[in-house]
Amino acid sequence: MPHIVHVAVQTPAHSSVGDLLSYSSDEELTPGTLVRVPLGKREMLGVVWDQPANAEPMPEGIELRSVAGVLEGIAPLSPEWRRLVAFAAHYYQRSLGEIAVSALPPHLRDMTPEQLARRLAPPKAAKPKSKKAQTAAEKQAIETQEAVAEVGTAQIVISPAIPLVALSAEQALVFAQFEQNPGPFLLYGSTGSGKTEVYLRAVQAVMDANPEAQALVMVPEINLTPQLEERFVARFTPQYGQEAVVSMHSGMTNPQRLKSWLAAHTGRARIVLGTRMAIFASVPQLALIVVDEEHDASYKQQEGARYSARDLALWRGRATHSKVILGSATPSLESWHASTPADHGGSGRYLRLNMPSRIGSASLPKVRLVDMTQQPRKAVFSPPLLDAITERVKRGEQSLILLNRRGFAPVLFCADCSWKSDCPHCSAHQVFHKADRTLRCHHCGFTQRVPFACPTCGNPDIMPLGKGTEQLQEELERLLRNVQRPDGNPTRVGRIDADTTKAKGSLEEQLAEVHAGDVDVLVGTQMVAKGHDFRRITLVAAVQPDSALYSSDYRAPERLFCLLMQAAGRAGRDAQYVKAQDSQPEMWIQSHDAQNAVYAALRKHDYPAFAQQQLKERLDAGMPPFAFQAIVRADARTQKAAQAFLLAATQVARDAKLPYLDEVFIYPPIPMAVQRVANVERAQMLLEATNRSALLRFLNAWQQYLHWLRGLPEHRPLVRWLVDVDPLSI
Numbered sequence: 001m002p003h004i005v006h007v008a009v010q011t012p013a014h015s016s017v018g019d020l021l022s023y024s025s026d027e028e029l030t031p032g033t034l035v036r037v038p039l040g041k042r043e044m045l046g047v048v049w050d051q052p053a054n055a056e057p058m059p060e061g062i063e064l065r066s067v068a069g070v071l072e073g074i075a076p077l078s079p080e081w082r083r084l085v086a087f088a089a090h091y092y093q094r095s096l097g098e099i100a101v102s103a104l105p106p107h108l109r110d111m112t113p114e115q116l117a118r119r120l121a122p123p124k125a126a127k128p129k130s131k132k133a134q135t136a137a138e139k140q141a142i143e144t145q146e147a148v149a150e151v152g153t154a155q156i157v158i159s160p161a162i163p164l165v166a167l168s169a170e171q172a173l174v175f176a177q178f179e180q181n182p183g184p185f186l187l188y189g190s191t192g193s194g195k196t197e198v199y200l201r202a203v204q205a206v207m208d209a210n211p212e213a214q215a216l217v218m219v220p221e222i223n224l225t226p227q228l229e230e231r232f233v234a235r236f237t238p239q240y241g242q243e244a245v246v247s248m249h250s251g252m253t254n255p256q257r258l259k260s261w262l263a264a265h266t267g268r269a270r271i272v273l274g275t276r277m278a279i280f281a282s283v284p285q286l287a288l289i290v291v292d293e294e295h296d297a298s299y300k301q302q303e304g305a306r307y308s309a310r311d312l313a314l315w316r317g318r319a320t321h322s323k324v325i326l327g328s329a330t331p332s333l334e335s336w337h338a339s340t341p342a343d344h345g346g347s348g349r350y351l352r353l354n355m356p357s358r359i360g361s362a363s364l365p366k367v368r369l370v371d372m373t374q375q376p377r378k379a380v381f382s383p384p385l386l387d388a389i390t391e392r393v394k395r396g397e398q399s400l401i402l403l404n405r406r407g408f409a410p411v412l413f414c415a416d417c418s419w420k421s422d423c424p425h426c427s428a429h430q431v432f433h434k435a436d437r438t439l440r441c442h443h444c445g446f447t448q449r450v451p452f453a454c455p456t457c458g459n460p461d462i463m464p465l466g467k468g469t470e471q472l473q474e475e476l477e478r479l480l481r482n483v484q485r486p487d488g489n490p491t492r493v494g495r496i497d498a499d500t501t502k503a504k505g506s507l508e509e510q511l512a513e514v515h516a517g518d519v520d521v522l523v524g525t526q527m528v529a530k531g532h533d534f535r536r537i538t539l540v541a542a543v544q545p546d547s548a549l550y551s552s553d554y555r556a557p558e559r560l561f562c563l564l565m566q567a568a569g570r571a572g573r574d575a576q577y578v579k580a581q582d583s584q585p586e587m588w589i590q591s592h593d594a595q596n597a598v599y600a601a602l603r604k605h606d607y608p609a610f611a612q613q614q615l616k617e618r619l620d621a622g623m624p625p626f627a628f629q630a631i632v633r634a635d636a637r638t639q640k641a642a643q644a645f646l647l648a649a650t651q652v653a654r655d656a657k658l659p660y661l662d663e664v665f666i667y668p669p670i671p672m673a674v675q676r677v678a679n680v681e682r683a684q685m686l687l688e689a690t691n692r693s694a695l696l697r698f699l700n701a702w703q704q705y706l707h708w709l710r711g712l713p714e715h716r717p718l719v720r721w722l723v724d725v726d727p728l729s730i
Contacts, residue, residue: 496522
């Protein structure tokens with residue numbers, strides 16, 4: 001007798017198709033089983049789900065389509081994993097199938113049961129070579145395989161243990177608190193305080209306590225994964241085997257991601273390192289989640305389902321009774337508030353662990369503020385900063401110059417007719433890239449050659465406005481052309497940004513050059529300002545950071561402070577090197593608003609004072625974390641059509657008298673900051689409530705009306721709409 005199974009499949013975003021589709025199956029399938037099912041004319045991957053509590057009997061005469069195939073060989077996804085997916089779909093206002101299927105490896109989504117069976121089959125053994133033909137390496141490999149086989153399924157390879165480094169007093173106290181308390185924890189440690197060693201000890205502790213325990217360690221960006229992986233591999237593979245540590249991030253090939261996912265799902269991988277996507281990894285024996293640089297906005301997905309991996313880590317830890325560590329030298333204000341005791345104005349939901357000092361005798365860099373109103377006009381580098389960089393080069397030390405804007409200049413300009421290099425498809429300028437003489441839109445990707453003259457008036461003297469990393473590199477090469485290193489060689493200026501790291505492996509090569517001392521001055525964007533352990537950098541400079549101070553986004557000061565504090569942390573990390581050089585690590589900031597409170601707190605490395613001031617402002621203004629927000633966004637062919645949909649959505653909520661409407665404030669729709677992208681007009685509408693539950697229940701009740709509105713003829717020009725819960729930028 002056929003069985004009815006409920007399957008989560010990836011349906012079009014915001015379609016009217018329900019969360020679960022019903023199919024028939026000749027056999028009873030366990031919830032969590034991966035299957036191939038027909039949908040329309042296609043066949044796609046789905047996940048068998050638990051029967052809904054409110055499921056109605058199937059009407060007579062209805063013939064269900066059959067499950068096309070079962071992906072045997074992969075154990076069903078656990079109830080904990082399914083609950084995580086269901087929560088994420090409910091909280092972030094997306095379909096269950098969208099979250100479930102997108103959380104699986106892309107390679108798995110296109111595999112038939114037969115292809116998967118071949119993929120999981122053990123490789124055929126090659127014909128063994130004679131003893132004479134075997135190289136020494138091959139003999140050692142065979143001996144290692146035999147030793148592993150003797151151990152059994154645990155795959156433990158006996159190797160010499162790596163001696164542990166001694167913990168500092170602060171590290172030892174923090175680790176003791178970790179072992180004695182359930183968490184969640186906010187590890188507030190200054191840059192260079194040794195947070196990674198605490199992570200390593202925490203992972204070791206949970207694995208010692210449970211021989212099957214697994215840990216999930218997340219970093220915000222792909223470029224931070226290799227150095228972290230190197231430390232975890234060195235620490236744990238001698239004890240637990242070569243498969244003990246795997247990575248998961250979008251920079252891997254699809255087969256690599258599938259291999260890592262299978263290793264985690266089967267329990268062979270004990271430690272999973274990854275970016276935000278790793279929060280949905282199937283880790284059945286999860287005992288610890290670490291979120292490094294927890295303040296970083298990269299943990300918030302900005303396309304499709306707009307989930308926060310950090311927030312989901314906290315939910316997953318609570319649901320699986322796993323410990324959770326959020327680590328940062330500049331915690332998000334939400335986490336800082338949550339780790340502040342209730343009697344001091346916070347919520348006290350996290351236990352704060354403090355490590356304010358750097359390891360050894362290393363000191364935090366001295367912050368020097370340069371008032372650019374007192375410097376020569378149009379100077380890119382003030383004379384005092386240039387002198388400081390020159391001095392570092394002559395002593396063989398390295399400097400890092402930070403500018404969070406790639407390209408040569410943000411725009412080309414004609415002084416005769418005021419023409420600007422605007423993108424024809426977006427309400428933004430095309431950025432001038434001098435290296436290949438192109439104008440590129442960083443929003444839609446449209447690229448064209450730089451014109452020989454102004455397209456409007458013919459003036460051949462069009463000029464760049466503003467500065468980008470390309471221009472800074474060129475300017476430094478000119479200013480330092482006569483400065484020699486201690487070995488007599490000329491100064492070498494390098495640049496690391498999204499343009500120089502497009503090729504596979506290029507980032508690793510360039511970072512290796514910096515670590516080897518082959519670069520004297522490194523120009524870069526925020527991708528080199530956080531997380532990297534540069535041992536020879538003793539000077540960091542932010543040349544144009546002021547623009548964030550005047551942003552309309554209330555989070556801009558927080559983001560600026562975090563970026564500059566993290567950048568400052570790249571200087572003077574190696575106490576022995578600094579001492580040998582008789583150097584003083586420094587952070588230079590060039591500003592036209594040198595008296596700003598952000599810079600005053602940064603000068604003292606006083607994050608608590610900065611957080612206290614910012615939280616007071618947010619409390620007075622009723623902003624997060626003292627309120628809860630969501631944004632409804634509409635994209636259409638015209639701005640009028642986009643705003644018309646949002647206005648209609650507001651009106652239908654009032655007409656239907658949706659629950660909790662009186663607790664939710666709906667702001668009028670407005671154009672987004674970048675109003676048009678790829679010829680699509682964008683508008684947004686902010687929703688705010690003092691109660692998170694009220695906001696979510698209102699959104700859930702509103703969903704069906706938004707779907708209904710989308711189908712009306714008058715809203716046909718609408719391209720798409722979406723809901724962003726807990727938005728990071730407005």
